[in-house]
Amino acid sequence: MERPLLYLTAMGLVISLMETTSTNICKTCSCPEDTRVAVWCIGKLLTEVPRNLPLDIQELYLQHNNISNVLPTDFSYGGPPGPHLSECLLTLDLSHNHLTSIPTQGLEVLTQLKKLFLNSNLISSLAPGCLKTLTNLQELYLNDNLLHSLDPGIFTGLPRLSMLMLSLNQLTTIAPGVFDELGQLDLLQLNGNRISEIQPGSFLGLRVLSQLYLRSNNISVLTRGSMEGLDQLQILSLANNRIQMVPQEVLGHLKSLKNLYLNNNEIGFLPGFLSNFVDLTLLDVSTNGLTSLADVSFQNLTKLRRLDLNSNNLTALPPQAFQGLRNLTHLNLFNNGIRSLPGTTFLGLLNLKELHLDHNQISTLPPEVFQGQSELRELQLDNNLLVELPEGIFDGLTHLRTLYLDNNLLEVIPKRTFHRLVYLRELQLDQNYISSLPRGVFANLVELRIVQLSHNRLSHLHHDIFQGLTNLKELQLDANRLSSIPHGAFKDLKKLRELHLGSNGLSKVRAAVFHDLRKLEILQLQFNQLRHLPANVFSGMRHLQRLLLHSNLLSALEPGSFAGQGSLEELHLDRNLLSTLPAPLFRDLAHLTLLHLDFNRLGSLSHGLLRPLGKLEQIHLGGNPWQCDCPSIFYLRDWLRDNPNIVAQPVKCVSDQSPVAAMTNLSTVPSYCSSSSTPTLSFLPLLLLLSGFSFLCLHIHFP
Template structure:
């Protein structure tokens, strides 16, 4: 039996006239939304058949017994209120509830009876509260829970059996807490976990077998954890891992040997660390890698040829905001037949060589916000932009082209002497051929120099002999002798016939 005053209050709700001011109540979809209102308590005058209740950004301080009147609820959102506590037993009648969102409140403690009755709950969001400890079997009544968000709290201690009973848990957020080490002992009871987010804590080292028991893990996020050292076998056992985020830590070099345990890794995010070079074979063993993101690596200066030689399945390479990275070595990205997207924004590139990679299969190139010098070396890129619409590049230098888009320029603007690439190819071929022929000639002369020298001597001697004979011949048959000789002979006149 309910108290008489509650029965009286329920009468208008049954008549469909109990929607509080500032709320939207839809009796067709059974959805009630009271967002950014001034509610101090959960209203009890709503349609008892509602299934979705959104009370975000109000002034509600407690989850009280009002929820017992809405037994068909599937979804409750009490985010951004002033909740301080949740008395035991207030969810006893919410057997159909699937999602409960308590984000951004002031809850400082919960216990094993807090969520009694939530037999169908699959999502529980407790992010951004003031929880500091997770005691033993805290969530044991939530046997169907699949996603648990405990991020942005003050958790510093987790009992090894805190998650005991969560056999269906797939996604766990423990990021942005006060953990000083990875809570490895707790993982043995949640072997079905697929996603783990433990970044923004106070780790400095990942010891061997840090994630023991999580053989089904596919996503691991350890960003901003203060990591400076990763033990050789830290990732041992994570044979199913597909995505790893190590961004914003203090790694001095790429943990090549440690990553080799992750044979199925497809996505790696490793920017905002302190390494200066990507060495040859930096990602050795990661043959299934599809995407790599190196953003804001403030000390990165060089990428060696062969850094990605083991990663033939790479489709996306992101190199963004690496301010000390001024160039890419010729051929550094050659040999990646599946590369489709290359993002090179906000670095310090002044030019980009056509021989950096094979451009035939590339579908997207981003080169914006670099100090690009627009000269004839970028003629190939201009033609690629025009034909394939790859990227929008703005010139920084020379002065007369500053802030102009490369796609609007011509070969003359870039200072190119020859516009037609075929003409350039012919000239280059001619020069190369001439150089080769000249080299062969020099080699021939050097090898047969003695014979050539003798031939030249013979030629000069013969020439001198011929000259002497000609001189003597000329003396023998001088003009005077010729006239004398011809005068001694009678010349018969030629008769002329008159017509």
């Protein structure tokens, strides 16, 4: 019976030790309750690996500390029979520390390790075989260090490595032999280095590599043989380099490519061998120096789904440039110099979802140019030179969701231009020269959510122009020439959230013009010529949060102007002609956080005016002629003293520019201080100097 007893005793000691160490480390670090296999010691200012780690954890996270070395005893300390840290640990994160070299001796016992994070340290070199005992390692992160060279043999002993991250170092060249022993490597990242040369045979040992990233280096010439051995490569990124030519002898054999990134280089023409990459699904040649395309540039690329040609110097497109790309879903041609489009440009692109033609110089559109594009969801034609839209130009785009026509030279929109776009959700027509909208131009657009018509020349609106737009949420009509809004113009816009009417010539608004906008949250009426607001003009908008009325000609407001606006958070009344505000004006604005009253003609504030604004965070009162020699200023003075932190700018007396909050009691009351501007107070001390007598303190009641 001795052996079982000794065995149970030993097991009890193991369990007890494990529980004690777990408890101790969890006081300093974090041990997730849902798992006992991980310890998180992130950002604890540690200078060394903790000594009291549980012996059976599988994941240890030590990033964002001050660890500069890992000792041989950190993971190999002795203990009772049972699991040991060196045998259990699968993930070790030492990133964002102060390591200057690979801690070979400290890591050599972690033979079961699969993921090792050493990124964002100060490692400047790698010794041959520095990780050779980590034979089960699958992922190695060495990015964001100070590595300036890679020598053959440094990755010896890593037969199972599948991911190697070397981005954001200081590498200048890739030489043969470095990766020869990484036969199972699937992904290699070398982005953001200073690589200017890839020597022939550098990747010969990477027989199963499928992803190679060389983005943001200094490569100007692709050397013959530099990509040799990469027959299984599927993703190649050479973006953000200085490449001028893409030789066939360098890349032509990469027949398995699916994604090819050549963007942000200096390529002047597309190589003819691209048509041999029959498995290609993504081709990015944007931001280069392309001036033309050949008829056969993309021939045979029947699997291509995305083609980026934007930000080049293209001025014209061949009639059959995209013929055969039947699976293409995204085509980017924006930011070129394209002047016109052949009618057959997009013929056969039956699955196209997004077409970006914006920021070109297109002045006319052939009527048939979009025929057959029934799957198109987004069409961007903004920032061109379009003068007119041919009749029926969009009739075939029956599934279009977004249409951008802003920043063109359009003057007239034909009545039936959008009639077939029954799924359209966003229509941008701003920054044009449209002077009127024909009745029924938005008929059938029941799914429309956003209409932008700002910065045009609209001078009037038909009363039923927005009829049927029951799902509209945003309507922008600012910066036009509207002088009035017809009765019932917004009656169907019951879901509208934003209405922009600023910078027009509105001189009045009808009492019930906003009555149906029950869900409106933002109303902009700034920079108009409004002189008066009808009583209860905003009363129906119970969800209004922002109301902009600044830069008008308002001289007075009704006591109930903002009645029922309990949701209002921002109110802009600045830059008007307001000389007085009725005391009940803000009584319902309990949630107001921002109030602009600056640059009006206010000499004082009615007693109790600001009392309801319990959640006010900022108020602007500057630029008013505050009459500090009248008793009516006392309310504002006392309020400023009680609320100094929410006043946005100094509030000064008009007479001497002294702070209103600093003024003292008056010795005299000038005759121009009318009783109407005097606050209602029970008693107000007033010192009068009587000839031949001393000062006499009188208590005078102001009704």
